[in-house]
Amino acid sequence: MSDALLSVRGLEAGYGGSQVLFGVDLDVGCGEVVSLLGRNGMGKTTTVLSIMGLLPTRAGEIRFAGRAMTCQAPFRIAQAGIGLVPEGRQVFPTLTVEENLIATASNRGGRAAPWTLERVYGFFPRLAERRRNYGDEISGGEQQMLAIGRALMTNPKLLLLDEATEGLAPLTRQEIWDRLAALKRDGLSILIIDKTIEALLVLADRHVILEKGRSVWSGSSRALADDPVTRDRYLSV
Amino acid sequence: MPTSLVLVQLFNGLQFGVLLFLVAAGLTLVFGVMDFINLAHGVQYMLGAYLAVAFYRLTGSFFAAAALALPASLLFGLALEVVVLRHLYVRDHLSQVLATFGVILFLNEGVKIVWGAAPLNLALPELLSGSVPLMEGLRYPVYRFVIIGVGLSVAGGLYLFVNHTRIGMLVRAGASNTAMISALGVDIKRLFTIVFGFGAMLAGLAGVMVAPILSVEPGMGDQVLILAFVVIVIGGIGSIRGAFVAALLVGVIDTLGRSFMTDALRLVLPASPARMIGPALASMGIYLLMAAVLALRPAGLFPAKGRA
Ligand SMILES: Nc1ncnc2c1ncn2[C@@H]1O[C@H](COP(=O)(O)OP(=O)(O)OP(=O)(O)O)[C@@H](O)[C@H]1O
Numbered sequence A: 001m002s003d004a005l006l007s008v009r010g011l012e013a014g015y016g017g018s019q020v021l022f023g024v025d026l027d028v029g030c031g032e033v034v035s036l037l038g039r040n041g042m043g044k045t046t047t048v049l050s051i052m053g054l055l056p057t058r059a060g061e062i063r064f065a066g067r068a069m070t071c072q073a074p075f076r077i078a079q080a081g082i083g084l085v086p087e088g089r090q091v092f093p094t095l096t097v098e099e100n101l102i103a104t105a106s107n108r109g110g111r112a113a114p115w116t117l118e119r120v121y122g123f124f125p126r127l128a129e130r131r132r133n134y135g136d137e138i139s140g141g142e143q144q145m146l147a148i149g150r151a152l153m154t155n156p157k158l159l160l161l162d163e164a165t166e167g168l169a170p171l172t173r174q175e176i177w178d179r180l181a182a183l184k185r186d187g188l189s190i191l192i193i194d195k196t197i198e199a200l201l202v203l204a205d206r207h208v209i210l211e212k213g214r215s216v217w218s219g220s221s222r223a224l225a226d227d228p229v230t231r232d233r234y235l236s237v
Numbered sequence B: 001m002p003t004s005l006v007l008v009q010l011f012n013g014l015q016f017g018v019l020l021f022l023v024a025a026g027l028t029l030v031f032g033v034m035d036f037i038n039l040a041h042g043v044q045y046m047l048g049a050y051l052a053v054a055f056y057r058l059t060g061s062f063f064a065a066a067a068l069a070l071p072a073s074l075l076f077g078l079a080l081e082v083v084v085l086r087h088l089y090v091r092d093h094l095s096q097v098l099a100t101f102g103v104i105l106f107l108n109e110g111v112k113i114v115w116g117a118a119p120l121n122l123a124l125p126e127l128l129s130g131s132v133p134l135m136e137g138l139r140y141p142v143y144r145f146v147i148i149g150v151g152l153s154v155a156g157g158l159y160l161f162v163n164h165t166r167i168g169m170l171v172r173a174g175a176s177n178t179a180m181i182s183a184l185g186v187d188i189k190r191l192f193t194i195v196f197g198f199g200a201m202l203a204g205l206a207g208v209m210v211a212p213i214l215s216v217e218p219g220m221g222d223q224v225l226i227l228a229f230v231v232i233v234i235g236g237i238g239s240i241r242g243a244f245v246a247a248l249l250v251g252v253i254d255t256l257g258r259s260f261m262t263d264a265l266r267l268v269l270p271a272s273p274a275r276m277i278g279p280a281l282a283s284m285g286i287y288l289l290m291a292a293v294l295a296l297r298p299a300g301l302f303p304a305k306g307r308a
């Protein structure tokens, strides 16, 4: 797929002496939502860190928006248009909610209708109520909304979500899924990691499954829904 | 002891504290944001003073010298960061301490080669050399009020800067998570350089301001550096507010201790032991303060990791 927004080929990476990724292939097209699946410790977060440039790539190629991103500094990759919502949310505890949103905001792509503070507050009204609270004074769900809002404020072409709803209350989860669906309708490309397959089958167009650092399966939601053997083999705990 | 004398020493302490703040501000940001221990920070203070003297010789005007010494301090700080210090950020603290100690030795020696080992002086302009009446029969030098005024204004400006600008937000966010900042599109190296240059310029400003009242000599930054470290440890590493409060505390306690400790001891001890113990106790005062603060609040008065 040469017109893919993000394309990862033969990605290998690891930590110090231990290699974790042994060949990850995945594509995200424009306006497409792709999920990255796999059991605990299979290398999903490691893939995200490599795409973001936070972990050096040992082999393989990462291209984004037609440019080679392998070995680029994280800030250049972010500036090219990838918005990260990291595992564990990592909102800045030393900044207020509003400052978290403003501090790294940008519109480098020159988007005509960019994300602004008002728009994020309209999108997540709970953040507006908490705007003066510090990042460590709000609930986990609010932190996740803040992490998503913070990424949106960089006006990314691709949203990279690691553990979109982990550890959140059911109602809050539903709200996050709801908001992600709205982003998809808006045409935003998304690469998402989460443990709730049912919700991902509804939201995502395609899925990539990782097994011990390799991408072993990829296909549409329909294909995954109709394939209990694959689900059982790679995803059941 | 007369209240007028206490008042004078209080002002002296304030003036000393304000200078300490200017040096400590850069030190605490560089330590807090970059996790970098920069012993060479005191050198920036010394260089500010030497640059003021050098530009005074060139221009013959104190104000022109001060105005030129500041950007020169900034440029020197930036050059030092790019050429030497930048390569030390990824190293451990011990390497940083050793390498920046080397920078101190090198630059103290360099200053001797350029300007000689003998202490230099800088004359105050007519405009600033008078004194103003504080109360009946008590006058206080204008220039020391100028130092206090400049220091307090810079502190206020810095407070606004750190709390109300984007760069200030990034500096505060950087105290807790630099990787996340760069993953959101911020060139962290450039941010570091800006913070560093700014801190160097503030230390340079302190050096410029003391040039007319202290002798300008090699190694003059070393004593100040130690006190600046005491200040940032008391205030909480990475916190501008902490550095401000701690610098004033240290300045006032140190000055009052040196002036009145012996007299105070005389109230409870005979004269001769008081004369012996007084000065010793006075010079320990700020370290006792540091120990007390660390015992009660190990992260300092205003820990920056949790909140600015
Ligand atoms: N910082 C690290 N240092 C060394 N090994 C690590 C590090 N982080 C992760 N690993 C190892 O790399 C492997 C892949 O981890 P990774 O975090 O990518 O998995 P994951 O698919 O995101 O899992 P989870 O679903 O639990 O988030 C695991 O075996 C893990 O133990």
Ligand SMILES: [Mg+2]
Pocket: A044, A045, A046, A087, A162
């Ligand atoms: Mg993970």
